[in-house]
Amino acid sequence: MARNGQHRPEIVVGLVATxxxxPARVVARLTRELADQLAEQVDANVRWTVRTGWGEVAPRRDGGVEALxxxxxxxxxxxxxxxxxCLTDLPLHTDRVPLVVQTxxxxxxxxxxLPALGLRQLHAVRRVVPDxxxxxxxxxxxxxVSPAGWAPAEMAARVASVRRMTGESEAGEWGYVASRLVGRARLLTGMIRANRPGRALVGLSKLLVGAFGTAAFALATSTIWQMGDALGGLRLTVIMLLGLTAxxxxxxxxxxxWEKPDQQTPAExxxxxxxxxxxxxxxxxxxxxxxxxxxxxxxxALLIDTSVLEENLQRPVGVADYLTLAWIISSLATVGGAIGSGLEDEDTVRAAAYGYHPEPDGWLDERDG
Known part of the structure; x- marks a missing residue:
């Protein structure tokens, strides 16, 4: 049974997002529930206090885990x-294997x-941080607090495909790494999650507007209709992939x-x-x-009447023909949309770069929460 709150010892736990x-968004959601989790899972006879703080906008990369x-x-x-x-979005490695946790x-x-936890990062940290x-x-x-009643290796079971890393480090220096194959795949998906592709999508709004303008012009060009009819599925696929790649x-x-290796950023x-x-x-x-x-x-479908398209193609047309027409026009319009991307605000587009983090003013609403 928990002792009276005035006599319970206080332990202050700090959560740092860098x-x-x-990471700050994950910390903000975790903070609201961590004290209760610690009382339930660690020791109810302790008065848990959770504090939050933000780390460097550009955390040190050259020293790796030790510097952090x-x-x-x-x-x-x-x-x-x-x-x-500390919760970070840096993809950390040890011996070329993704590092998940270091204590x-x-x-x-x-x-x-966070990236090493995959897509369900908040769910994973809820399980890992109290431990x-x-x-x-x-x-x-x-x-x-009462001594932990579980072995260090048990924490690896909290996240799939994670194992405890043993080494020659001193007592209390525990590391947990992901499996080489599944861990790398999960790291990549976690990096995409941490990089917030939705923000990149919103940031490319002018590109999409430019592409729609190009598509509207192409819809009125009968040569494009005939080109789409003449090309097979394989060529259309290649054109689409080339357009997206370009x-x-x-x-x-x-x-x-493009991030270039230097003294501050290792090649890996x-x-x-x-x-x-x-x-x-x-x-x-x-x-x-x-x-x-x-x-x-x-x-x-709204602008091109079936009879007009049939007259131009010299054969009956159906839904597949309209989809094919949309396919080739969309592929060509993506290239035209690239011109529109040059009109985007520089910081908006650069937000898609994984290693780039703007100053927090104006986008970290959790800072005051």
Whole structure:
């Protein structure tokens, strides 16, 4: 039974989000429920207090995990927290295997790489963070809580395809890594999730408007009708893929979204950033293409009478012909839409780059929550 609240010892847990973008949104939702989770899962005889803070907009990359842990430890000491948990969107590796969690009892902090958790990141941190707090306090020998009643390896079961990493590190320095194959796949999907492709899609609104303008012009061109009728499905597929690829390449080149390795960014991390950027843009442009295709097909059905299309193609036409027409026009219009992308606000487009994080003013509404 819990003791009276005035006599219960207080333990302050700090949650640090770095950079203060996607991780901050996860922290904001976790903060509202973490104290109750800790009382239920760790120790009800403790008065749990949860504090939040935002880390660097551009966290250090050159020192990897150790640099992040040192930075969080300094923040913990400055804020006088008992323990601190850092959530980051940096894709971390150890021995070329994705690192999910790293704890350090010596520093009294732990680190969670959100991308390594895959798509259901909030669900995963809800399961992992209480265990991390319990593990840290136990390894620190904190007498205010009962020792954790589970082995460190058990926490690996909280997230699928994760195993405990054992090494020659000192006591209380636990690492958890993902499996080599499934873990890498989940890391990539997690990077797309953390990069918020919906924001990239909204940011390419002018591109979509330009593509619709190109499509409207092409709908009135009978040569395009005949071209679509003459091309088979394979050629149309190739044209579509070439158009989407050209658009993604144009966005990367025109807005300088390609991350280059340097002293601050190791080559492996730069490759992951670039892959995350390409996948995010590919998803955003694919969704834009679907919207464009749907709108073009509806416009073709409304504007082009069946008899006019039959007269031009010299044969009966059906729904498939209208879809084929929308297909080729959408593919050609994506290239025209790339011109519209040059009119986008630079910061809006650069938000699709995985390694780019603008200053938080104006988009981190959780900061004041």
């Amino acid at each position: 950079p203060p973008d996607h 842990l040192d930075g969080v430890a300094k923040r913990r000491a400055d804020e006088r927290w008992d323990v601190a948990i 350090s009892a010596r520093r009294q902090v732990a680190l969670v790489s 991390l707090v319990s593990r840290l306090l136990t390894d620190m020998g904190d007498e205010r 658009l993604v390449a144009w966005l990367i080149v025109a807005h300088d979204l 991390l730069a490759r992951l950033f670039n892959l995350g950027t390409v996948l995010t843009l590919a998803l955003a442009t694919a969704v834009s293409y679907v919207v464009l295709f749907t709108g073009t097909a509806l416009a073709a």
